[in-house]
Amino acid sequence: MKLILVLAVALQVFISNTECYNYKEVVQKSLLFYEAQRSGKLPADQRVKWRKDSALNDKGVHGEDLTGGYYDAGDFVKFGFQMSFTATILAWGLIDHKKGYEEADSLEEGRKALKWALDYILKAHVSENVLYAQVGSCTTDHNNWGRPEDMTEARPAFMINTTHPGSDMAAETAAALAAGYMVFKDVNATYANTLLTHAKQLYSFAYKYRGKYSDAFTDVEGCYNSSGYEDELVWGAAWLYRATEDKTYLTYVDKEYTPIQYYIGFSWDQKAGGADVLLAKITGDSKYLTKMKNYCDQIMTTQQRTPKGLIFISQWGSLSSTAYVMQICLETAALGVNAATYRAEAKKQINYMLGDTGFSYLVGFGSKYPTHCHHRAASCPDAPATCGWAQFSTPDPNPHVLTGALVGGPGANDDYTDVRNDYVHNEVATYYNSGFQTVVAALIELGYSD
Numbered sequence: 001m002k003l004i005l006v007l008a009v010a011l012q013v014f015i016s017n018t019e020c021y022n023y024k025e026v027v028q029k030s031l032l033f034y035e036a037q038r039s040g041k042l043p044a045d046q047r048v049k050w051r052k053d054s055a056l057n058d059k060g061v062h063g064e065d066l067t068g069g070y071y072d073a074g075d076f077v078k079f080g081f082q083m084s085f086t087a088t089i090l091a092w093g094l095i096d097h098k099k100g101y102e103e104a105d106s107l108e109e110g111r112k113a114l115k116w117a118l119d120y121i122l123k124a125h126v127s128e129n130v131l132y133a134q135v136g137s138c139t140t141d142h143n144n145w146g147r148p149e150d151m152t153e154a155r156p157a158f159m160i161n162t163t164h165p166g167s168d169m170a171a172e173t174a175a176a177l178a179a180g181y182m183v184f185k186d187v188n189a190t191y192a193n194t195l196l197t198h199a200k201q202l203y204s205f206a207y208k209y210r211g212k213y214s215d216a217f218t219d220v221e222g223c224y225n226s227s228g229y230e231d232e233l234v235w236g237a238a239w240l241y242r243a244t245e246d247k248t249y250l251t252y253v254d255k256e257y258t259p260i261q262y263y264i265g266f267s268w269d270q271k272a273g274g275a276d277v278l279l280a281k282i283t284g285d286s287k288y289l290t291k292m293k294n295y296c297d298q299i300m301t302t303q304q305r306t307p308k309g310l311i312f313i314s315q316w317g318s319l320s321s322t323a324y325v326m327q328i329c330l331e332t333a334a335l336g337v338n339a340a341t342y343r344a345e346a347k348k349q350i351n352y353m354l355g356d357t358g359f360s361y362l363v364g365f366g367s368k369y370p371t372h373c374h375h376r377a378a379s380c381p382d383a384p385a386t387c388g389w390a391q392f393s394t395p396d397p398n399p400h401v402l403t404g405a406l407v408g409g410p411g412a413n414d415d416y417t418d419v420r421n422d423y424v425h426n427e428v429a430t431y432y433n434s435g436f437q438t439v440v441a442a443l444i445e446l447g448y449s450d
């Protein structure tokens with residue numbers, strides 16, 4: 001009996017050693033990436049020292065202070081919808097995989113990364129039915145290359161309000177604040193309650209004044225056109241129910257659920273799968289769990305794969321799309337559905353990203369990783385050296401290592417070239433990292449780290 005146990009343990013160690021990555025280091029590095037994306041006045045404990053204060057004049061149309069928050073990707077726009085989604089996912093991980101963060105010695109830093117977004121969101125929600133949705137222009141921001149610290153272009157602020165509503169954006173932001181409340185309620189009740197008050201107001205605004213945020217102000221259309229808001233109304237209500245246990249929010253779920261298109265992944269634009277697994281968890285209703293089982297089974301058995309095994313969902317940001325799907329399937333596994341299969345697949349997909357093909361897609365992790373990611377700040381040498389389109393075009397590596405950033409990732413044939421101008425495969429984004437980081441925290445919690 002004892003011998004069998006010893007053999008089993010030895011075998012397990014052998015198997016896990018065939019693909020061994022330090023997941024704790026991954027979480028720690030991913031959190032550094034969030035620091036590199038910070039806008040506004042940087043705090044004294046900022047660890048990414050090559051970034052300095054920037055965009056200190058960001059303000060609303062009536063002069064409201066809109067400094068802070070995160071730059072979205074390799075550019076300098078603060079896209080509120082994507083920032084809120086990033087915050088919701090970071091909070092989800094901190095709630096459901098707190099132990100994983102603790103084991104990675106990253107609970108404090110994880111909370112800081114979330115709070116950086118939430119503090120900005122509180123500023124942007126200037127009154128009950130007015131939310132600033134974006135600072136910086138999708139069209140003009142992309143005409144420049146250089147450091148955020150040196151920006152001189154106009155930084156227009158765009159809002160949603162009762163005449164120009166954005167139910168998708170407002171409900172996602174409500175979700176972020178409600179999930180944030182759950183993270184902070186035992187840390188700082190005053191702060192948490194403020195988050196919850198804003199969450200409730202924003203959900204009412206989203207529910208009562210219907211529309212898509214990209215119809216409210218067209219600047220964002222060319223960057224992040226929204227496909228609809230019904231899924232965010234369900235998702236936001238699910239989070240508010242989880243935070244408050246107020247059954248009214250479940251009636252909103254029931255009212256809004258029917259028209260939603262399911263089985264289309266989980267992303268800043270598509271909340272269906274995330275809402276299903278969250279509802280399965282908090283209501284215990286098997287109809288949601290059955291949907292998730294069918295969804296995850298289909299993803300793992302019939303979804304397109306690259307020759308080297310990456311589940312391939314989208315050309316643009318392929319790795320992040322896969323990570324998000326692994327996240328909701330790990331949540332499904334935690335509810336007792338096909339747990340061993342889903343967990344093994346999640347680990348395999350993450351290991352593809354971290355080096356199983358001989359290359360790590362996480363900047364600064366492993367021995368071979370992207371050195372030319374599409375990121376303006378990292379491509380610039382330290383001031384006072386000038387920085388412009390010459391730095392975009394140079395074949396030289398980025399002077400700064402953008403540690404912890406997950407790049408877009410390969411195409412359908414594992415094809416990938418580490419060049420700066422390929423923003424489809426080699427850009428980074430705050431919402432690329434959030435799902436990925438959450439999956440890695442979950443794997444740590446499962447005991448999969450070395």
Ligand SMILES: *[C@@H]1O[C@H](CO)[C@@H](O)[C@H](O)[C@H]1NC(C)=O
Pocket residue numbers: 158159160161162163164216217
């Ligand atoms: C409402 O939002 C729209 C779209 O952002 C904006 O054009 C309009 O000025 C806003 N209305 C008010 C009263 O601020």
Ligand SMILES: *[C@@H]1O[C@H](CO)[C@@H](O)[C@H](O)[C@H]1NC(C)=O
Pocket residue numbers: 188189190191
């Ligand atoms: C708790 O949050 C409030 C509101 O954000 C803040 O003023 C206060 O300093 C925080 N308290 C602690 C102990 O961090």
Ligand SMILES: *[C@@H]1O[C@H](CO)[C@@H](O)[C@H](O)[C@H]1NC(C)=O
Pocket residue numbers: 214221222225226
């Ligand atoms: C954005 O979506 C709307 C439909 O809601 C469509 O009319 C518009 O052409 C789209 N814009 C872009 C730039 O794709």
